[in-house]
Amino acid sequence: MGRDDQWLDVIVVGGGIAGMAYATQLVEQAGFARPEPLRRRSARPVRVRIIAKEAVSGSNSFAAQGGMAAVLHPADSTASHVRDTLTVGEGRNDPAVVRRVVREGPAMVRALTGMGAVFDADATGRIALAREGGHTIARVVHHLDRTGAEIVRVLQERVRASPCITVIDEQAVDLLVDGGRCIGVRTRDPLTGIWTDRFAHVVVLATGGAGQVYLHTTNPPGATGDGIAMAARAGVPLKDMAFVQFHPTALYTGGTGTAFLISEAVRGAGAVLLRADGRPLMAGVHPQGDLAPRNVVARTIARVMARSRVPHVWLDTSPIGAERFAREFPAINAHCLEQGITPGRDRIPVMPAAHYLCGGIRTDGTGRTTLKGLLALGECACSGLHGADRLASNSLLEALVIPRHAAAHTLRTASKRVPGADRPVGEQAVPGKDHHTSVDHDAVMDALRRTMTRHAGILRSEHGLHQALRRIERAGMDAERAWAQGDRSAGMIALRNMVAVSRSIVLAALAEPFSAGTHWVSGVRG
Numbered sequence: 001m002g003r004d005d006q007w008l009d010v011i012v013v014g015g016g017i018a019g020m021a022y023a024t025q026l027v028e029q030a031g032f033a034r035p036e037p038l039r040r041r042s043a044r045p046v047r048v049r050i051i052a053k054e055a056v057s058g059s060n061s062f063a064a065q066g067g068m069a070a071v072l073h074p075a076d077s078t079a080s081h082v083r084d085t086l087t088v089g090e091g092r093n094d095p096a097v098v099r100r101v102v103r104e105g106p107a108m109v110r111a112l113t114g115m116g117a118v119f120d121a122d123a124t125g126r127i128a129l130a131r132e133g134g135h136t137i138a139r140v141v142h143h144l145d146r147t148g149a150e151i152v153r154v155l156q157e158r159v160r161a162s163p164c165i166t167v168i169d170e171q172a173v174d175l176l177v178d179g180g181r182c183i184g185v186r187t188r189d190p191l192t193g194i195w196t197d198r199f200a201h202v203v204v205l206a207t208g209g210a211g212q213v214y215l216h217t218t219n220p221p222g223a224t225g226d227g228i229a230m231a232a233r234a235g236v237p238l239k240d241m242a243f244v245q246f247h248p249t250a251l252y253t254g255g256t257g258t259a260f261l262i263s264e265a266v267r268g269a270g271a272v273l274l275r276a277d278g279r280p281l282m283a284g285v286h287p288q289g290d291l292a293p294r295n296v297v298a299r300t301i302a303r304v305m306a307r308s309r310v311p312h313v314w315l316d317t318s319p320i321g322a323e324r325f326a327r328e329f330p331a332i333n334a335h336c337l338e339q340g341i342t343p344g345r346d347r348i349p350v351m352p353a354a355h356y357l358c359g360g361i362r363t364d365g366t367g368r369t370t371l372k373g374l375l376a377l378g379e380c381a382c383s384g385l386h387g388a389d390r391l392a393s394n395s396l397l398e399a400l401v402i403p404r405h406a407a408a409h410t411l412r413t414a415s416k417r418v419p420g421a422d423r424p425v426g427e428q429a430v431p432g433k434d435h436h437t438s439v440d441h442d443a444v445m446d447a448l449r450r451t452m453t454r455h456a457g458i459l460r461s462e463h464g465l466h467q468a469l470r471r472i473e474r475a476g477m478d479a480e481r482a483w484a485q486g487d488r489s490a491g492m493i494a495l496r497n498m499v500a501v502s503r504s505i506v507l508a509a510l511a512e513p514f515s516a517g518t519h520w521v522s523g524v525r526g
């Protein structure tokens, strides 16, 4: 390998599919995944550090059940997939990005298969395609109800096998910016509490979503909007933050926090939403019925729940039958059985839950943000693919296609400036102990989640959004006080990020002149 100043040093924050896809693509495109004699002579050696606060099994990517949309059906076309994406996004998408991502879907499926990913096949041996909300044809490639985990498996094998990629188990705290350029990341070691400034030529944020700012979410506990908050603090513009997608069918248990997802593919297989009195919920609401765009289904359920004062509606899975359900949806089946529900026979109690942030850090179709040296990928980014609502199963596709372009862009343009050497910046918190201040994080987080759910969730009003903003500012003051009193714990870092993301969502919602997609304001026309 070359002299130290020839290295291209990259930090990826987030170890989910987008982060791993970028890291592996970068190494491959630089030629370093090939045996020595086949490498490009001119290639600059790359060194990628993936900073992940959690194991990949705790990521949204891993939890993705449904699958990845791609044009593979003989009766399907790129034009149709593009049209469905724009229809669900209500034209708020960037059409060039939509075309790029959709066009590359089939090749991406082939690439994953070539890497060893196994997707379900039909009786003829062709890839089986499921249907989900907003799609006018079956085009969702899946691995049972564990598609994310399957894609994670093959990417993780590559990450582990690459001597150029290291995974560091730390929490990113803030971006390091100097001279108008992102030069690294400040991190916190969860075991020692020690902070380190880590430097790189390029920093990539791939931190996932922010579902934890709501009371019910399908996202894992780590989805606290870290990358978005870090970018916002560094003055990097966000986009479309008003558009938060709620999945219509999370399992209702009576609890709060992370809720188990009942994949839309279950409705694709024939399950039907019912009101408390057993009447079909989506009848006459939308021509696509139970498979209407998610914002339509979630809003209908939210209205029914509010009017009837019930905490959930029902998903009738009897059209699928217990045997087929267990075969096609083994993970959902096992989870429901643990709860005493037999899918395919019993009705499943479901409710909407925050699922996907359509907005995020503003990027182009190669992951570039407005800050030099900083890229953003996956759910924390807003590439323009989704618009005002995301077409089901487009996000895994985006998380694989855009990183490929981002890696090529990095190799073409990365700064040659020598990054600084990593240096510890001191122990900021006592690990394993609560750093006592007068602020109780959990209570502030809970109040924030209740506010966001009540006023900035599925059904919004201008008055409610203003009220939310006032309460977020109060939570922000509590967080700042604790920070000033020296609380640098993991919980405090998460709370600070959740406040920043909540504020961005509410401010963006107040700035939207029309109701569109997932952003619906009472009395404001669409």
Ligand code: SIN
Binding pocket: 064, 065, 066, 067, 262, 263, 264, 265, 391, 392, 393, 394, 395
């Ligand atoms: C699902 O399986 O319903 C989720 C898929 C997605 O969010 O794209």
